[in-house]
Amino acid sequence: MKKNYTLKRQTDYWLGEFTVMASPCQILLDNLDEALADSLTAIAYAEAKRIELKFSRFRDDNIIARLNSTDNETIALDDETTRLINLADLCFQLSDGLFDISSGVLGKLWHFKQQIQLPSDTDIKALLPNIGWQKANWNKPLLRLPKGMQIDLGGIGKEYAVDKVAQLLEQQIQLQQTKSAFLVNFGGDIYANKLRSNGHSWQVAIEDTQQLGESKLMVSLTQGGLASSGDSQRFIDVDGQRYSHILNPKTGYPIAGGPAQVTVYAQNCMQAGMLATIALLQGEFAEDFLRAQDCRYWLSD
Amino acid sequence: MQLSLKTKSKIKSKSKTFANISMTLAAATCALAAPATAQPSESDSWDVDLGLLIYAESDDQVQAYEGALSITKQIDDESSINVKGIIDVLTGASPNGAVAQNRAQTFTRPSGNGSYTTAAGDTPLDDTFRDTRVALSTQYQHQLSRLWLYSGGAYLSKEYDYLALSINSALARDFNNRNTTASAGFAFAYDTIEPEGGIPNPGVSVDAADNRLTDSDTKQTLDLLFGLTQVINRQTLMQLNYSLSDISGYQTDPFKILSVVDSNGWANDYVYENRPDQRTKQSLFWRTKYNLQPSGQVLDVSYRYFWDDWGITSHTIDSKWRVQLANQHFIEPHLRYYSQQAADFYRVYLDENQPIPEFMTADYRLGELHTYTIGLKYGFPIAGNEFSVRLEYYLTQVTGDDSLAKGAGMAGVDLYPDKSAIMLQSFYRF
Numbered sequence: 001m002k003k004n005y006t007l008k009r010q011t012d013y014w015l016g017e018f019t020v021m022a023s024p025c026q027i028l029l030d031n032l033d034e035a036l037a038d039s040l041t042a043i044a045y046a047e048a049k050r051i052e053l054k055f056s057r058f059r060d061d062n063i064i065a066r067l068n069s070t071d072n073e074t075i076a077l078d079d080e081t082t083r084l085i086n087l088a089d090l091c092f093q094l095s096d097g098l099f100d101i102s103s104g105v106l107g108k109l110w111h112f113k114q115q116i117q118l119p120s121d122t123d124i125k126a127l128l129p130n131i132g133w134q135k136a137n138w139n140k141p142l143l144r145l146p147k148g149m150q151i152d153l154g155g156i157g158k159e160y161a162v163d164k165v166a167q168l169l170e171q172q173i174q175l176q177q178t179k180s181a182f183l184v185n186f187g188g189d190i191y192a193n194k195l196r197s198n199g200h201s202w203q204v205a206i207e208d209t210q211q212l213g214e215s216k217l218m219v220s221l222t223q224g225g226l227a228s229s230g231d232s233q234r235f236i237d238v239d240g241q242r243y244s245h246i247l248n249p250k251t252g253y254p255i256a257g258g259p260a261q262v263t264v265y266a267q268n269c270m271q272a273g274m275l276a277t278i279a280l281l282q283g284e285f286a287e288d289f290l291r292a293q294d295c296r297y298w299l300s301d
Numbered sequence: 302m303q304l305s306l307k308t309k310s311k312i313k314s315k316s317k318t319f320a321n322i323s324m325t326l327a328a329a330t331c332a333l334a335a336p337a338t339a340q341p342s343e344s345d346s347w348d349v350d351l352g353l354l355i356y357a358e359s360d361d362q363v364q365a366y367e368g369a370l371s372i373t374k375q376i377d378d379e380s381s382i383n384v385k386g387i388i389d390v391l392t393g394a395s396p397n398g399a400v401a402q403n404r405a406q407t408f409t410r411p412s413g414n415g416s417y418t419t420a421a422g423d424t425p426l427d428d429t430f431r432d433t434r435v436a437l438s439t440q441y442q443h444q445l446s447r448l449w450l451y452s453g454g455a456y457l458s459k460e461y462d463y464l465a466l467s468i469n470s471a472l473a474r475d476f477n478n479r480n481t482t483a484s485a486g487f488a489f490a491y492d493t494i495e496p497e498g499g500i501p502n503p504g505v506s507v508d509a510a511d512n513r514l515t516d517s518d519t520k521q522t523l524d525l526l527f528g529l530t531q532v533i534n535r536q537t538l539m540q541l542n543y544s545l546s547d548i549s550g551y552q553t554d555p556f557k558i559l560s561v562v563d564s565n566g567w568a569n570d571y572v573y574e575n576r577p578d579q580r581t582k583q584s585l586f587w588r589t590k591y592n593l594q595p596s597g598q599v600l601d602v603s604y605r606y607f608w609d610d611w612g613i614t615s616h617t618i619d620s621k622w623r624v625q626l627a628n629q630h631f632i633e634p635h636l637r638y639y640s641q642q643a644a645d646f647y648r649v650y651l652d653e654n655q656p657i658p659e660f661m662t663a664d665y666r667l668g669e670l671h672t673y674t675i676g677l678k679y680g681f682p683i684a685g686n687e688f689s690v691r692l693e694y695y696l697t698q699v700t701g702d703d704s705l706a707k708g709a710g711m712a713g714v715d716l717y718p719d720k721s722a723i724m725l726q727s728f729y730r731f
Contacts, residue, residue: 083333090329094322163334179685199628222596266323267535270330275323285317292319294534 005045007038012198016041020048021056021158023187027169030181031197040172040182044165048186051161055084055153057104064153067145074137074144082141084153084160091156091274092133098281099274100133102145103249104152110247110254124252131249159189159227159273166191166269183221184269190226191269206263206298217298225269229276230261230300246280257284265296324534328478348373351729358722362426363393379444387436387458394426398557398663399571400650401425401714406568409507411556412497424718427556434460448475452486464493471526480532490522496555503575504657507558512573520550536593540603542586552576559663560650566708569653574662576646582609599623612645613667630681635693637674643667649705649716665699665717672697676724686731695722 005018014037016027027044029037057064063081077085091099105127109119130148137144145151166184170193173180183192183202192202201220206228219226230246246255262279266272275293282289290297352369371385397408399419407418410429419425440454453470471486494500499513506512528542553576560568588603605617616639623633644667646660676693699717706716 087329087333090325094325160333163330167334195625195629197629199626199630220596267327268330268334270333271323271326274326274330278322282317282319285319288317289319292321293323294321295323 003042004049005041007034007041009034013196014041016044018045018048020045021052021161021186023158025187026183026185027165028183028185028202032178032180036176036178040169043168043172044184047165047168048161051157051164054080055157057150057152057154064151067143068150070145071147072144074142077141077143079141084156085138085143086140087270087274088151088153088156089133089138091278095278095281097132097134097250098248099155099278100131100249101151101153101155102133102136102149103131103247104154105130105150106247106249106252109252110245128252131252155277156270156273158186159225159270162186162189162191162269163225166193169193188228189269189273190221192221192223192226195222219263219265219298221265224265224267225272226263226265227269227273227276228261228263229273229280230259248281255281255283258282258286259299259301261300262286262290263298264290264293321534324480324532325478327535328480349731351731352726354724354726356722356724358393358720361393362720363391363395363722365392366390381442383440383442385436385438385440387434389432389434389436391432391434393431394428396665397425397427398574399425399560400562400568400663400711400716401718402560402566402568402710403712403714404567404710408558408571411501413513414498422714424715432460432462434458434463448479449473450475456490462494462496464495466491467522469524473528482528482530484526484528484530486526486528488522488524488526490524492520492522492550494518494520494551494555500551501555501573503553503573504659504661505572507571507573518551520548520552522546522548536591538590538592540586540588540590542584544582544584544586546580546582548580548582549578552578552580554662554664557662557664559648559661561653561657562650562708562710563653564708566706566710566712568650568710572651572657574664575660576662577611577660580609580611582607584608596625598625611667613642615639615641628681631679633678633680633691635674635676635678635691637672637676639670639672639674641668641670643669643701649701665697665720668699668717669701670697670699683729684731686729688729689727691724691726691728693724693726695720695724697721 005016008015008017014029014032014034016029016037018025025048027041029040053059054062055064056062057068059065063077067075088101109123109127130150135146136149162184169182169184173182181192181194181196183190190204195201201222204219204221204226206217206219246258247253248255258280262276264272264276264279266275275290275295279286279289279297287299350371354365354367356363356365358364367387367389369385369387371383373381373383375381399406399408401422401424404421405418406425407416408425408427409416411427412429417428436456436458438454438456440452442450442452445451450473454468456465456467458465467488467490469486469488471484473482473484475482495517500515500518502512502514524544524546526542526544528540530538530540533539553574555573557574558571559574561570561572562568584605584607586603586605588601591600593600599622601621603619607613607615617637619637621633621635623631625631644662646658646662647668648661649663651657651661673696674693676691678689678691680687680689682688697720699719701717703716706712706714
């Protein structure tokens with residue numbers, strides 16, 4: 001049977017690769033034998049795929065599909081979904097309503113694929129009644145979404161998968177009584193567990209969105225999470241104003257004036273990802289927000 | 302540190318103030334999947350620490366050699382036990398408390414058997430300082446619930462003329478998403494001293510025929526400790542401790558004496574020292590650990606203020622800076638400053654024309670002093686385990702009223718000689 005991942009020997013580490021959540025995913029494993037590197041990559045793939053299947057909004061057989069098709073019906077969530085919805089709820093509160101998992105429907109109007117004109121204001125206004133997490137009834141583990149509301153955990157899922165895979169790898173490595181360093185990279189959302197055995201940090205390239213493929217900035221990562229938010233490929237220029245793909249759930253319009261991309265270093269990947277996303281939602285005040293967070297960050301315009 | 306990939310094309314006129322939400326996010330995300338803290342139980346793991354120490358004071362004073370072995374066993378997810386054994390060998394000489402004189406002095410040994418002579422101008426040192434100490438201790442930790450941690454232990458140490466026994470117990474609780482830990486603990490110690498020759502009669506001449514009281518004496522210590530540890534942010538940890546210690550019983554050093562000096566500065570007699578039977582010590586301790594990420598440097602700074610009802614107050618400032626080098630090597634420079642005010646009953650000597658006070662000591666350790674420590678620790682892995690060596694230099698400057706060196710007997714002598722010491726320590730953990 002064909003494997004869903006590949007494993008390559010690099011100069012001084014193993015590189016496991018697969019595609020999950022429409023992103024290129026990499027597992028870098030330091031100082032291990034091939035058999036263990038292969039089994040760890042398999043575990044990482046299985047866990048990432050499990051999370052994708054469970055939380056993807058493009059499927060009709062998971063908890064997200066079930067929630068999104070309800071008509072004001074209360075659904076009891078399992079532990080894992082409860083924890084993710086709780087985090088989303090916390091981010092909604094901490095961001096003053098800007099981080100909103102119910103804002104995904106706006107993507108129907110703002111797809112940014114060769115889009116040259118703004119969607120009509122009438123269409124946008126028509127969607128707004130279905131958006132607004134404060135309208136959901138969240139009494140964990142019970143969730144009731146109002147009719148028409150659709151939630152999307154895409155803003156959390158990839159970072160969650162990185163941390164969850166890292167947790168599993170850490171456990172496996174400890175069971176093997178080894179102390180290997182590893183790095184998990186799911187499309188730019190990253191977690192590294194420790195200093196490499198050669199005493200060096202992992203060198204992570206942050207891609208400059210203006211010149212795709214050309215890495216502008218190298219970051220040394222020893223331990224912790226690194227995540228980026230923003231994407232300069234997806235924007236529209238209307239009357240000289242650039243509209244990013246980051247949408248304000250309150251107005252239905254993109255947030256203008258902010259940086260094209262924010263990268264944050266934090267304890268874990270989820271924390272980094274939430275900080276980067278909430279920063280981008282602040283538009284021109286993104287850097288003011290980041291300065292208050294006492295974290296390392298990088299911006300690109 | 303921030304870095305902008307491109308400088309802003311327009312200057313922003315407005316700015317906005319934001320709350321720090323990263324701690325809340327850290328707590329919430331760690332609860333979801335915590336790779337950094339994921340530590341499944343390793344039930345059969347033993348942690349063994351081996352330590353060796355060599356300590357040498359200048360001028361052939363005290364030398365100490367110590368070997369320590371510590372074994373920690375994780376019993377299950379909730380509890381662990383540590384057993385530690387130490388053997389010390391001490392040799393050399395230490396100041397007996399008498400002042401230097403412009404003539405040779407002869408002292409009876411503390412045991413009462415034999416004598417030793419100190420040359421003119423030299424600080425009298427008791428050369429019978431020689432002992433071997435064996436100490437055993439055990440400490441047990443148990444996570445009572447998600448937030449409560451209990452720890453308890455016992456300690457025993459024995460040397461030729463001294464037996465120390467103690468027990469301790471502490472409880473700690475986490476608050477505030479585990480960003481705050483509060484702890485309270487106590488320790489009780491019972492010490493017995495049985496000096497060779499017996500307990501001397503304080504204030505009585507060392508040459509008197511009947512200057513011994515009993516064979517042995519005891520001392521009881523009750524310590525209370527209250528602590529607070531706070532995570533300030535991702536890099537910073539702060540710790541605040543208060544401790545109260547109540548000691549009752551025999552606290553005099555039976556080997557220390559004082560010179561009784563006449564108006565010409567000549568010591569014609571020596572008497573045994575005496576310290577109060579009661580002492581209450583208190584201290585406040587503040588410590589901050591700052592962890593520079595991602596380079597892994599750690600700055601550890603602490604300050605202690607100490608005071609007791611003997612009139613001693615002291616300040617300690619301690620700082621360590623750990624710098625991670627390549628290949629898991631590290632260096633850690635260490636600087637420490639300690640300053641102490643003398644006890645109320647500290648006398649460099651007694652005056653023949655004055656009545657002998659109830660309490661008196663000439664032990665420089667209860668006098669006014671300043672200690673400077675400079676050290677460097679270097680660590681690297683051996684067979685995947687951490688090995689480190691530490692070299693430290695101590696300088697103790699004893700200070701006091703120099704005009705007390707008077708008369709033909711003491712003119713020009715150093716009443717407050719400095720002391721220095723070198724310590725070499727190595728650790729191996731496997």
